[in-house]
Amino acid sequence: MNKRQEKVLIATLCGLVLTAAGGLAVQPATATASGIGHLAQVSGPAQSDQVTLRK
Template identity: 60%
Template sequence: MTRQQEKLLVAALCGIAITAAAALVVQPAMATGDQSARTSLVTHFAPVAQAFVDAQTALPAKQH
């Protein structure tokens, strides 16, 4: 497995974990019709997602 494949696997697993956590948090609120839970979740995870993207784009490109 190459380094790039490892990074992709880690990113995919992080995405799955964040999606699962978001579903667990938002699902009860959606059942009651509370829209503020969705907004607060996006507000909470936006900096985390942006930091991950920044870290990935800051890495040097692999030269072939």
């Protein structure tokens, strides 16, 4: 492996580390901003929903 290939490998690994760190930092911030803390409301099926059974 020559010197140029080593530099490319190191730069690629640094890029992967920075991408992973950015993903871990953004994920909790995105989850906090989206309002996950609210309770979900469950509703019944719509009146227009019909099940057709065939034999």
